[in-house]
Structures are given as structure tokens and as C-alpha cells.
Amino acid sequence: MNSHDSTGPASTGGAAPVGADAFLKGAAPPAPSTSPAAPVVMDKPDPVPMEKLAAVTTAASGDALLRVTDLQVHFPVTQGALVARKIGAVRAVDGLNFAIRRGETLGLVGESGSGKSTTGRAIARLLEPTGGKVEFDGRDITHLSARTMRPLRRDIQMIFQDPYTSLNPRHTVGSIVSAPLKIVGDLSGDALKARVRDLLELVGLSPEHLNRYPHEFSGGQRQRIGIARALATHPKLVIADEPVSALDVSVRAQVVNLLGDLQSELGLTYMFIAHDLSVVRHISDRVAVMYLGTIVEMADRAGMYEHPLHPYTHALLSAVPVPDPAKQHRRERILLRGDPPTPLNPPAACRFNPRCWKAEEVCRTVEPPLVEIQPGHQVACHFPEERELV
Amino acid sequence: MTARPEPSAAAGTAAALVDRHYLDVRDLRVTFGTDDGDVRAVNGLSFGLERGRTLGIVGESGSGKSAASLALMGLQRGRRTTVAGEIWLDGENLVTASPERVRSLRGRQMAMIFQDPLSAMHPYFKIGDQIIEAYRVHHDVSKKVAKKRAIELLDRVGIPSAARRVDSYPHEFSGGMRQRAMIAMALSCDPSLLIADEPTTALDVTVQAQILDLLNDLQKEFNSAIIIITHDLGVVAEIADEVLVMYAGNAVEHGPVQEIFSAPQHPYTWGLLSSITRLDRTRSDRLRAVPGNPPSLIAVPDGCPFHPRCQYANLAGPATRTERPTLETVAPGHRVACHLPVEARVRIFREEVAPSL
Numbered sequence: 001m002n003s004h005d006s007t008g009p010a011s012t013g014g015a016a017p018v019g020a021d022a023f024l025k026g027a028a029p030p031a032p033s034t035s036p037a038a039p040v041v042m043d044k045p046d047p048v049p050m051e052k053l054a055a056v057t058t059a060a061s062g063d064a065l066l067r068v069t070d071l072q073v074h075f076p077v078t079q080g081a082l083v084a085r086k087i088g089a090v091r092a093v094d095g096l097n098f099a100i101r102r103g104e105t106l107g108l109v110g111e112s113g114s115g116k117s118t119t120g121r122a123i124a125r126l127l128e129p130t131g132g133k134v135e136f137d138g139r140d141i142t143h144l145s146a147r148t149m150r151p152l153r154r155d156i157q158m159i160f161q162d163p164y165t166s167l168n169p170r171h172t173v174g175s176i177v178s179a180p181l182k183i184v185g186d187l188s189g190d191a192l193k194a195r196v197r198d199l200l201e202l203v204g205l206s207p208e209h210l211n212r213y214p215h216e217f218s219g220g221q222r223q224r225i226g227i228a229r230a231l232a233t234h235p236k237l238v239i240a241d242e243p244v245s246a247l248d249v250s251v252r253a254q255v256v257n258l259l260g261d262l263q264s265e266l267g268l269t270y271m272f273i274a275h276d277l278s279v280v281r282h283i284s285d286r287v288a289v290m291y292l293g294t295i296v297e298m299a300d301r302a303g304m305y306e307h308p309l310h311p312y313t314h315a316l317l318s319a320v321p322v323p324d325p326a327k328q329h330r331r332e333r334i335l336l337r338g339d340p341p342t343p344l345n346p347p348a349a350c351r352f353n354p355r356c357w358k359a360e361e362v363c364r365t366v367e368p369p370l371v372e373i374q375p376g377h378q379v380a381c382h383f384p385e386e387r388e389l390v
Numbered sequence: 391m392t393a394r395p396e397p398s399a400a401a402g403t404a405a406a407l408v409d410r411h412y413l414d415v416r417d418l419r420v421t422f423g424t425d426d427g428d429v430r431a432v433n434g435l436s437f438g439l440e441r442g443r444t445l446g447i448v449g450e451s452g453s454g455k456s457a458a459s460l461a462l463m464g465l466q467r468g469r470r471t472t473v474a475g476e477i478w479l480d481g482e483n484l485v486t487a488s489p490e491r492v493r494s495l496r497g498r499q500m501a502m503i504f505q506d507p508l509s510a511m512h513p514y515f516k517i518g519d520q521i522i523e524a525y526r527v528h529h530d531v532s533k534k535v536a537k538k539r540a541i542e543l544l545d546r547v548g549i550p551s552a553a554r555r556v557d558s559y560p561h562e563f564s565g566g567m568r569q570r571a572m573i574a575m576a577l578s579c580d581p582s583l584l585i586a587d588e589p590t591t592a593l594d595v596t597v598q599a600q601i602l603d604l605l606n607d608l609q610k611e612f613n614s615a616i617i618i619i620t621h622d623l624g625v626v627a628e629i630a631d632e633v634l635v636m637y638a639g640n641a642v643e644h645g646p647v648q649e650i651f652s653a654p655q656h657p658y659t660w661g662l663l664s665s666i667t668r669l670d671r672t673r674s675d676r677l678r679a680v681p682g683n684p685p686s687l688i689a690v691p692d693g694c695p696f697h698p699r700c701q702y703a704n705l706a707g708p709a710t711r712t713e714r715p716t717l718e719t720v721a722p723g724h725r726v727a728c729h730l731p732v733e734a735r736v737r738i739f740r741e742e743v744a745p746s747l
Contacts, residue, residue, distance in 0.1 A: 111594040111595075111596065111597075112565070112594055218683045218684075219451075220683060221683070248450035248451055248621065248684070249450060249621055249623075249662055249665055249666055250450060250661055250662065250665050250679060250680035250684075251450075251679075251683065252665070253665035253666070253677035253678070253679035253680070254679040254681075256667070256677055256679075257676055257677055257679055260675070260676070275594060275595070276667075277595070277669065278666070278667040278668055278669050279667050281667065281669065281673060282667040282673055282677070301673075305669065315596055316595060316596065317669065318599075319595040319596045319598065319599040320595055320624065320669055321598075321599075321602075321622070321624030321625050321627060321628040322624055322627065322668060322669060322670040323623040323624045323626070323627045323651065323663065323666060323668055323670075324627055324651055324670060325627045325628075325647045325648055325651055326648065326652075327670055328624070328627045328628050329628075333599060335596075335599055335600060335603065336596045336599075336600075338550075339564040339565075339566055339567070339597065
């Protein structure tokens with residue numbers, strides 16, 4: 001089925017290069033930890049590979065609101081009815097390192113099962129991370145108890161995918177949007193009502209809708225209600241998990257614009273989880289591509305979409321159909337064979353190797369670390385290569 | 391994809407009424423009676439399609455695209471549902487045909503691929519058995535022969551080790567494999583009309599690319615007419631020969647795929663094209679969204695159903711608020727339902743819409 005020629009990079013030939021250095025022509029090697037923001041990693045007891053360290057420190061430079069170090073979320077698989085024995089683990093998220101700066105939008109893309117939603121939920125502490133560290137605003141929140149986490153909840157809010165199931169059908173819009181405010185307990189009475197009206201107006205709904213129920217609204221309007229609820233407590237970080245994928249095309253554009261406006265108006269920081277690469281390109285400053293629980297490439301928008309380096313990113317980008325028949329029929333398409341393997345038992349070394357057309361022996365034996373091979377552009381591949389795709 | 395010769399029958403509505411297409415839909419109306427009033431899901435839809443061609447139907451939820459396709463398959467038979475108009479398939483009117491007759495055609499001459507393969511397949515039966523059942527309804531063969539056919543089909547749609555997987559249950563397949571299995575089932579009797587309702591919406595992009603490729607190959611092989619219903623304009627650009635844009639139960643524009651993308655004439659088509667994010671253009675800071683929401687099908691606005699959301703409605707004269715526009719031919723095979731004068735549409739698209747696409 002894969003009819004396109006897919007040869008390895010010319011520069012490397014058949015020899016297996018070490019790390020990504022073979023690709024590097026002019027780019028400077030990543031500076032080892034000189035940044036003062038590094039101690040997070042430094043006092044980890046187990047030695048972190050040099051490359052990983054470099055990656056973390058570069059991301060950490062700048063004013064990071066969120067920093068994630070070696071995050072792991074595993075779900076145990078058990079057997080036995082009376083005494084549940086653990087027979088394995090779904091490694092949904094397996095060692096993520098990234099940081100999000102204040103006011104920035106990080107897009108997280110990947111296929112279903114890549115662990116992007118699990119990442120979002122672990123950061124919002126709706127899930128307990130199995131390992132690693134999540135630091136929010138300089139504070140380690142990885143294993144905070146429900147009670148100690150509560151004051152921080154106002155700062156981290158989520159927008160969910162399905163505007164039909166994420167709103168309680170028996171509550172009015174007013175009570176849905178005011179619920180977080182009541183829990184936080186800052187406002188009451190008229191002040192609370194006024195705030196809810198302001199919020200509805202902020203997201204483009206009429207304040208008169210206060211007493212209506214979710215079923216009286218269309219999908220786009222419901223998503224606006226979900227956004228108003230997320231913004232009620234003046235959050236610093238908003239985690240949006242596929243916020244527009246359930247919406248129709250014309251309405252989707254309205255909500256995407258709204259999210260952009262709110263960000264510049266309120267100085268929000270977004271983590272935008274989506275599988276639609278073109279929406280992510282529109283909204284994100286930086287993009288991370290996930291595959292089977294790991295980040296395979298992370299770069300700023302221009303780097304990711306104009307000079308993608310990882311073969312998986314190439315395959316993803318080339319699979320997005322372009323709404324231009326002439327161009328679409330001329331485009332080169334990389335057809336990946338098969339489906340992503342199960343995270344229950346991911347392939348050894350490079351997780352992409354069974355589907356990769358460039359895979360060589362080294363890909364099956366050595367896990368490629370996520371290294372910065374151009375300023376701000378990290379990739380986890382033994383044979384990274386630039387490719388023109390769109 | 392190789393350019394196929396334009397069938398002469400597609401040249402204009404007048405010709406279309408004389409010449410017979412393989413599939414001819416004329417003034418199709420599907421209405422659901424509800425306590426709140428009649429829902430006019432499809433309201434006077436007409437189009438024709440030849441064998442070997444692919445028609446992409448685009449529109450938002452509630453535009454009537456799925457209701458129309460279910461009517462084509464003869465699956466709109468609820469007590470409060472009325473289907474009116476004509477559906478001619480190979481010279482036979484399906485609207486007036488007996489349910490038994492439509493049943494014997496369904497699966498053999500026309501087949502459907504649904505959006506969600508998990509709910510379209512029975513979870514209790516093996517995939518192979520479901521394909522065998524579909525095949526034996528229309529062919530008087532032994533189970534053994536039918537099973538051989540099922541394995542052949544699964545293999546054809548790219549299921550690895552089909553002889554073994556034929557005995558799997560739907561839940562043992564991944565999303566992409568289930569969709570392939572459903573395509574295999576739909577193809578079991580070599581249908582000449584294949585309707586695919588959002589066949590790739592539930593799938594990841596890499597799998598979507600595989601499925602679209604498969605549909606393309608299969609069409610070349612079986613020379614069937616394909617109707618693909620989707621809201622993704624990228625998918626349409628990739629696979630369709632013709633595009634039908636639906637809004638509020640009606641076709642607002644219908645034409646060859648090249649023309650719909652390079653010289654669209656209906657403001658709603660412009661809205662769809664400019665509101666999508668696309669990888670092949672430089673990124674703009676704001677998307678040009680279509681204001682408002684799609685109308686309720688119980689109370690479709692008078693006149694042009696799109697006029698309350700149309701930013702050019704004022705240029706179209708008073709008729710746009712009172713009179714429903716009909717599809718007029720503007721170029722060979724290209725029909726548009728809009729009150730704006732043709733010159734104005736061409737000028738607006740060239741000067742205002744195209745530069746921002």
C-alpha cells in the first residue's frame with residue numbers, strides 16, 4: 001500500500017548515526033545546563049541522560065507557568081475476581097518533559113491512544129501521575145491531596161470536548177457557570193449574579209440566557225457555556241481537550257476566534273489538545289506531537305509545520321487532506337501501514353519503528369532521546385530529516 | 391486520479407430532465423412529523439449521478455445530508471416520516487416501489503457505509519458471520535462459499551491474515567479495521583451505488599488516508615457510483631468528482647469539484663471555505679466565521695434559508711426574504727441557488743472572498 005518511495009536521509013546512508021548529530025549541519029549543540037532554572041532536574045536522584053537534561057533546561061528558560069518532568073501515567077491491568085493481581089500496565093503517558101510559558105499556547109497533537117488527553121487530565125490532577133513531576137507556578141503539585149489541591153483548582157481549569165455531556169442537563173446555565181464561583185466562595189448574592197452575567201457576555205452569550213437549560217442551546221453555544229464556566233475563577237492555565245472537534249465547521253471558527261480573543265484579553269495560558277493539525281496550527285505558539293505516550297517532536301509553530309523533522313510528523317501532516325483538489329492530487333502522501341500498537345506493550349526502543357519506513361537496527365535497540373537539534377526544535381528520532389509536505 | 395470525461399448528461403438542468411442518469415433524485419422531500427411541527431429535513435433536493443463518479447455532499451449537522459441518504463436507501467420508513475419526490479435508480483423509482491422490492495435492492499444494488507462501525511456492527515456476532523449473512527440474503531450459496539467470499543473481501547480491503555480474522559468479533563478490531571470490515575460487508579454483493587455517511591469522521595488522519603485510498607481503488611475496480619457525505623472539505627477535495635453543498639434541507643450549490651473550490655458562487659460555500667483552518671495557506675490571525683447558527687428545520691426562514699446569516703443579503707434585493715431561490719445553471723454542470731446577480735457573485739468572490747482564502 002505504501003507506494004511512495006521512502007528512503008532514508010541521503011547524508012546518513014546506511015550507517016547508523018548516534019543521536020541526531022548526523023543531521024546537524026550548522027546548528028549549534030544544545031547548551032548544557034547553564035540556566036539557573038535547572039535545579040528541578042539537578043536534584044533528581046537518578047541520572048537523567050544528557051540530552052534529556054538539555055531539552056528540559058531549554059524549555060525551562062523563560063517564565064514557565066507549567067513544567068512537566070518525566071511525567072508518567074500508567075493504568076494497571078488486573079486479573080482475578082476476588083484478589084486482583086496486577087498483570088501489566090497501560091503506559092498511557094510514559095516520560096514527558098515540557099514546559100508552558102505564561103501567555104503561551106502549547107498544542108498537543110496525536111492520534112487516539114497517544115496519551116494526549118491523559119496528559120491533560122494528569123496536569124489538571126484529575127488523574128494521579130504514576131511518576132515524574134508536575135510543577136505549576138513554581139509549586140510541585142504532582143501528589144497534592146484533594147484538599148491541598150483545592151485552592152489551586154481555580155488556577156487550572158478545563159474545557160471538555162463534548163458540549164452535550166459536559167454540562168449537567170438539570171442545571172440552568174446560571175447555576176452551571178456560577179458553580180465554580182460558589183465553590184471558591186469569593187462572591188455571593190448580587191455580585192455573583194453580576195459576575196455570571198459578565199461571563200456570559202464575555203463568551204458571546206446573552207445574559208438573559210441565565211435561566212435556560214443546556215438543551216435549549218446549540219452545540220456551539222453550549223461550548224461557550226463550558227468556556228464561561230472554565231473562565232469563572234480567573235484561571236491562569238486553561239486545558240482545552242478537543243474543544244472544537246464536536247462543532248460544525250462554521251461554528252468551529254467562531255469558537256476558535258473566541259478562544260484567541262479571550263487569551264489576548266485575559267492573558268490566559270492554554271494547553272490545547274486536539275487531533276486536528278490545522279486547528280492546532282492556527283491556535284498554538286508551540287506544538288508537541290505525541291505517539292504512544294511519548295513526545296516525538298516539539299517545536300514552535302513555524303518549525304513544526306514548515307520544517308517537520310520526525311517521520312511520524314511527516315506522515316501525520318501528509319495525511320491531512322488539503323481543501324484544494326488540484327493541489328491535493330499533486331501532493332506526496334505517506335501512507336502509514338497498520339494501526340498504532342497498543343500502549344499495553346509498546347515496541348521496544350523507538351516506539352514508531354514498526355511503522356517507520358526509515359527504521360534500521362538502531363531504532364529497534366536504542367530509544368532515541370528527545371534532543372534539541374535546532375534552537376527550540378526538539379525531536380526524538382535517529383534519522384531526522386526535513387521534508388516539504390504541505 | 392485521472393480526469394474522467396465529463397458525462398454529457400450533466401450539462402444543465404434541462405438536459406438532466408431528459409437524459410437519464412444512473413441515479414436520479416428529483417424533488418426529494420423527507421418530513422418528520424413531531425409534536426412541535428413538521429421537520430423538513432430534506433426539502434426539494436434534485437441531482438443526478440453516473441456510475442464511476444463520486445459525489446461529495448457537504449453541509450453542517452441538520453442540513454439534511456444524512457436524511458437524504460437514508461431516504462435513498464429506503465431506510466426512512468417511520469410512521470411519522472413521509473418521503474416524497476422521485477428516486478430513480480437504474481430506471482426504477484424507489485419511492486413508489488414496494489418495501490420488499492427496495493429490500494431486495496438494498497445490499498445488492500446499493501449499500502451504505504456508516505460513520506460509527508462499532509454501533510453499525512452487531513457486537514455479538516463474528517465479523518465473518520455478519521458478512522456471510524449479508525451475502526447469503528442475496529445469493530443462494532452455501533455457508534462455505536459465502537465464507538470464502540468473506541475472506542476474499544476482508545483481504546481485499548486490507549485486513550491482515552483475513553482467513554483468521556474472519557472469526558473475530560467487532561470489539562477485537564481497531565477503529566480503522568472495523569471501518570474496513572464494514573466496507574467489505576457493503577461491497578459483498580458488488581453494489582453499483584455506495585453511500586458512505588461520514589466514513590472517516592471517527593478515524594485518525596493516518597487511518598482516514600488509508601480508507602480514502604481504499605475507496606478510490608475500489609471504485610476503479612467496481613465502477614460504482616459513490617456518494618460520500620462529509621463535513622470535511624479536505625476529504626471532498628481528495629475524493630469527489632462533484633460536490634453538492636446542502637443548507638437547511640436543500641442544495642445551494644452543485645458542481646464539479648474543481649469549480650466548487652476555485653470559483654464557488656454561493657455565499658454559504660464561501661463561508662464554509664473561509665471558515666476552515668487549512669495547512670496549505672499562510673496562517674491568518676482570525677478565521678472568517680459564518681455568523682449565527684444553522685436554522686431549525688421546523689421553522690426554516692422564508693425566502694433564501696441562508697439570508698439571515700448572509701452578509702450579502704442586502705445586495706440581493708427583497709426577493710431574498712420572500713422567495714426561495716431555485717438552482718440555476720451558471721456553467722456546464724454547475725448550479726447555484728442564490729438571488730444575487732451572477733455578475734455580483736463573480737465579482738464578490740474575486741474581489742472580497744478569494745483574497746482571504
